[in-house]
Amino acid sequence: MGETHSLEDRFQAFVEAENKVEPKHWMPDGYRKTLVRQISQHAHSEIVGMLPEANWITRAPSLRAKLILLAKVQDEAGHGLYLYSAAETLGTSRDQMIDDLHSGKAKYSSIFNYPTLTWADMGAIGWLVDGAAIANQVMLCRTSYGPYSRAMVRICKEESFHQRQGFEIMMHLAKGTPEQKAMAQDALNRWWWPSIMMFGPSDDQSPNSAQSMKWRIKRKSNDELRQEFIDKTVPQAEFIGLTIPDPDLRWNEETGHYDFGTINWTEFFDVIAGNGPCNAERLAARQKAHDEGAWVREAAAAYAAKQASRSARSPAQTHAA
Amino acid sequence: MSTTTHQWPLWEVFVRSKNGLAHKHVGSLHAPDSEMALKNARDVYTRRSEGISIWVVPSAAITASSPDEKDPLFAPSDDKVYRHPTFYDIPDEVGHM
Amino acid sequence: MTFRMKWDTCDPKTAYVLHLADDALILGQRLSAWCGHGPILEQDIALTNVALDLIGLARQYYGYAAELIGDGCTENDLAFFRDSRAFTNHLLCEQPNGHWGDTLARQFFFDTFHFFQLEALQQSSDERLRHIAAKAIKETSYHAQFSAEWIIRMGDGTEESRSKITQSLRHFAPFALELFIPAQVDAAAHDLGFGPDVSVLESDWKEKIQSILTIATLSPLEWGFPKKGGKSGVHSEHHGYILAEMQSLARAYPDATW
Numbered sequence: 248m249g250e251t252h253s254l255e256d257r258f259q260a261f262v263e264a265e266n267k268v269e270p271k272h273w274m275p276d277g278y279r280k281t282l283v284r285q286i287s288q289h290a291h292s293e294i295v296g297m298l299p300e301a302n303w304i305t306r307a308p309s310l311r312a313k314l315i316l317l318a319k320v321q322d323e324a325g326h327g328l329y330l331y332s333a334a335e336t337l338g339t340s341r342d343q344m345i346d347d348l349h350s351g352k353a354k355y356s357s358i359f360n361y362p363t364l365t366w367a368d369m370g371a372i373g374w375l376v377d378g379a380a381i382a383n384q385v386m387l388c389r390t391s392y393g394p395y396s397r398a399m400v401r402i403c404k405e406e407s408f409h410q411r412q413g414f415e416i417m418m419h420l421a422k423g424t425p426e427q428k429a430m431a432q433d434a435l436n437r438w439w440w441p442s443i444m445m446f447g448p449s450d451d452q453s454p455n456s457a458q459s460m461k462w463r464i465k466r467k468s469n470d471e472l473r474q475e476f477i478d479k480t481v482p483q484a485e486f487i488g489l490t491i492p493d494p495d496l497r498w499n500e501e502t503g504h505y506d507f508g509t510i511n512w513t514e515f516f517d518v519i520a521g522n523g524p525c526n527a528e529r530l531a532a533r534q535k536a537h538d539e540g541a542w543v544r545e546a547a548a549a550y551a552a553k554q555a556s557r558s559a560r561s562p563a564q565t566h567a568a
Numbered sequence: 569m570s571t572t573t574h575q576w577p578l579w580e581v582f583v584r585s586k587n588g589l590a591h592k593h594v595g596s597l598h599a600p601d602s603e604m605a606l607k608n609a610r611d612v613y614t615r616r617s618e619g620i621s622i623w624v625v626p627s628a629a630i631t632a633s634s635p636d637e638k639d640p641l642f643a644p645s646d647d648k649v650y651r652h653p654t655f656y657d658i659p660d661e662v663g664h665m
Numbered sequence: 666m667t668f669r670m671k672w673d674t675c676d677p678k679t680a681y682v683l684h685l686a687d688d689a690l691i692l693g694q695r696l697s698a699w700c701g702h703g704p705i706l707e708q709d710i711a712l713t714n715v716a717l718d719l720i721g722l723a724r725q726y727y728g729y730a731a732e733l734i735g736d737g738c739t740e741n742d743l744a745f746f747r748d749s750r751a752f753t754n755h756l757l758c759e760q761p762n763g764h765w766g767d768t769l770a771r772q773f774f775f776d777t778f779h780f781f782q783l784e785a786l787q788q789s790s791d792e793r794l795r796h797i798a799a800k801a802i803k804e805t806s807y808h809a810q811f812s813a814e815w816i817i818r819m820g821d822g823t824e825e826s827r828s829k830i831t832q833s834l835r836h837f838a839p840f841a842l843e844l845f846i847p848a849q850v851d852a853a854a855h856d857l858g859f860g861p862d863v864s865v866l867e868s869d870w871k872e873k874i875q876s877i878l879t880i881a882t883l884s885p886l887e888w889g890f891p892k893k894g895g896k897s898g899v900h901s902e903h904h905g906y907i908l909a910e911m912q913s914l915a916r917a918y919p920d921a922t923w
Contacts, residue, residue: 257640271634272641294706301701305694308915308923309741310724313697314717320700321713325612328706332596335578341598366914366923398595424921532702540704542829543765546822547600548576553821554601576705597707603814608707611714 262463267393270336278462281455282392283337284353285464287344290330292356293323295348295529299363300372308366312416316369319409326402333394349534357515358445360523367420367427367434373413375435375442375480381406382476383446391463414483421487428488435484436492443507444515446473477505578627579605581613583620591623599624678791679733680753681854683743684896685794686726687754690744691904692775693719694911695762704765711811715772718804725797745915749904753850756895757840759904763833766819766826770833773812774841777873780809781866790858813877820881827883834878834886842891845870850896 254273261268268274297320304320307313331341347353358376363369384406387399420431450456450468459465467475484491495508517523576598582591594613599605605624614620635641675683696716703709727740734743757775762768783805786798819830845867847855854860875885894900915923 254641261640268641269635271632272639274641294701297701304697304700305910306914308745308918308921310690310720310727310744312923314720314724317697317700317713317717317720321710321717324701324706324710324713328597328612328710329595331706335596341578419923424918426918427921536702536704539764542823542825543704543708543819544576544600546826547604547818549822549826550818551601598705599707600818604707607811607814608711611711612707 259461262391265389265463266391267396268391269393275462277458278464279337281459281462281464282395283334283339285459286330286334286337286395287339287347288354288356290327290334290344291348291353292359293327293330295355295533296359296376297323297327298529298532299359299361299525300369302363303366303369306366312369315412319373319412322405322409326405329398329401330395333392333398336394345537349530349537351521351530354519356445357518357523358441359529360518360526361437361441362525364437365430365434367417367430368438370413370416370420370431371434371438373409373411374417374483375413375438376445377406377410377413378480379442379445379476381410382472382479386466386472389463389466414487417489418487421489431487432489435489439492440511440514441518443473443477444510444512446470446476448512448515474504477507481505576600579609579624580627580630581605581609582623582625583609583613584622585620586617591621596627676733677850677853677857678859679730680850681859682726682730682733682794684753684850684854686723686730686743687752688758688775689719689723689726691752691754691907692758693717693723694907695758695760696768696772698762699768712768715808715811718801718808722797722801722804725801729793729797741915745912746919749900749908750898752900752904752908753848753896753898755840755843756892756901757837757843759895759901759907760837760840761903764829765815766829766833767836769812769815769819770830770837771840772808773816773834773877774837774844774874776805776809776812778841778844778866778870779805781870782861782863785861785866789860794859816877816883817881820878820883830881831883834883835889838886839889839892842888843893843895846891846893848893848896 255275258268258273258275258278268278300316300323301320304313304317307316331344334344335341344353348355358379363372381403384399384403388396388403390396390399417431417435420427422428447453447469449470453469456465456468460468481491481496493508495506497506499506518526521527577600578596579599579602580596581594583594584591597605597608597612599608602624606622609622609624610620614622693716696712696719700709700713700716703712723744724740727743730743731738731740755775757771760771762771780802783798783802786794787802789795789798816830816834819826821827845863847863851860851863855862878885892901895904
């Protein structure tokens with residue numbers, strides 16, 4: 248056991264020196280498990296996150312908007328794929344991760360349990376939800392696990408584009424007809440608080456945070472990230488002439504940050520526990536896609552098996568599709 | 569409930585960009601066979617840019633080197649051949665992690 | 666919204682370009698509904714790429730039609746403010762998605778036709794159509810390969826998939842026949858040199874379809890009695906619902922820009 252003890256110490260020194268941990272390195276069990284949970288939940292968030300936006304693809308009000316939204320949602324699918332791929336390097340499997348999502352064992356970001364009610368929600372989600380995600384994701388580019396950090400670098404490149412598009416939608420609506428401006432303000436009213444809740448409760452309430460920080464998985468605290476996001480976003484709202492629905496929001500000259508109102512953590516925990524507006528619908532949609540796709544996956548697997556045994560029997564004969 | 573019997577195998581994807589010198593590992597994906605793997609790799613990892621070379625390799629066909637003895641995280645007692653994906657069994661979490 | 670167009674007053678070229686646009690848009694619209702619901706993530710991405718290509722192609726065609734019409738007409742005027750009877754997409758394109766087999770059967774028939782159509786359009790007397798076709802054919806050949814590969818995997822997969830895809834192909838076969846029956850819009854285009862005589866494309870198409878069915882170990886298709894009318898603006902009952910969903914927001918705020 249002396250051996251294990253020194254491995255733990257060496258691991259700690261290794262990550263503190265900003266080295267990247269790779270799949271074939273020794274790692275503490277807890278490190279591996281935490282990452283499997285975190286990366287897979289991040290992946291699930293991307294996939295479930297497709298649904299509220301996909302909801303408006305068929306109703307987009309212009310061809311360009313339709314194309315941009317479709318491309319954005321497809322990007323999110325791709326991000327989910329990069330993340331599942333990173334998680335699989337730690338020994339879990341896609342099937343296992345999907346099962347855990349559908350059974351409720353694995354979580355996904357609470358924000359995606361809210362409904363998208365108007366086109367302005369597409370703007371609000373890009374601006375606020377992707378904006379909040381970016382704050383977290385830029386930090387994760389420096390996470391200690393190599394495959395996760397590399398996936399995040401790729402994701403971050405694509406994500407800033409999404410946030411800009413969302414902001415442009417909001418800006419355009421805010422400068423549009425009175426109905427459009429009202430639509431934008433209404434979307435901001437509904438999405439603001441859930442967005443700042445995305446960062447999670449204060450770290451003193453998160454028992455996992457301290458260990459994640461120690462292992463350099465997490466690089467900044469929830470509160471730091473939340474403050475960063477608010478400081479960046481308030482001027483943006485002012486710029487486009489929309490009002491953030493927080494009467495306690497004010498600039499604090501002393502701290503150089505915005506003070507903001509009390510977050511309703513009860514709502515957050517209710518949604519996490521499965522009682523948000525759309526939890527059931529989101530999971531049902533994912534479960535349905537999975538169940539109805541089973542025969543398709545089986546067919547392709549069966550064909551591949553047949554092809555393999557055909558080429559084993561006579562290597563020269565493979566079809567040209 | 570799990571459909572592991574119908575799981576499509578994992579493939580590693582390597583891409584050489586138009587003016588690139590060598591294929592780089594970009595990630596992995598699940599596909600039933602090599603033709604689908606190649607098409608999916610093109611969709612996901614290149615967003616269908618032109619002039620790109622793609623290799624897809626079944627993950628099970630890849631053998632990765634272990635860290636060498638001088639590496640701080642080399643664990644001499646760990647003589648499992650690590651294949652990707654590993655068949656590492658992660659037991660259920662007990663309490664919080 | 667500054668432009669209103671009478672659906673029956675188009676010149677033959679504009680009418681033909683709109684027909685090409687309508688096919689791409691309606692089929693792209695159908696495919697986009699799969700986003701987030703595919704049988705596995707990788708295939709969700711693949712099919713969405715086809716939708717993106719088709720909607721992008723629709724924009725090319727609508728943009729051209731808008732220029733031909735002039736008077737400040739835009740691609741959105743044409744996509745969102747024309748009624749069902751003005752659309753001349755094929756019936757095949759507007760049929761419901763059904764399950765994966767249905768969608769891929771529909772794609773298989775259309776994508777294969779689309780390839781031959783674009784090949785012919787590269788010889789169009791109209792320079793813009795030649796240009797659009799030359800750019801689109803690479804993607805379309807990719808779509809056709811993708812659909813064909815799925816027909817093969819479903820045909821030569823499990824008993825269940827064989828049964829399902831056989832039914833899907835049989836269901837869409839009569840709709841596919843419309844692709845090769847000239848109507849006013851494409852017959853006029855052919856007379857004027859813009860587009861192909863679609864009846865001439867049928868034998869190559871059937872040969873290609875059959876070759877894939879053979880690889881898929883599926884029996885030759887019985888084509889059934891053709892369903893037609895889409896190209897003349899006489900659609901199935903599905904069409905109205907597609908437009909209702911697609912156009913509702915744009916039409917609710919006709920003076921807004923987005």
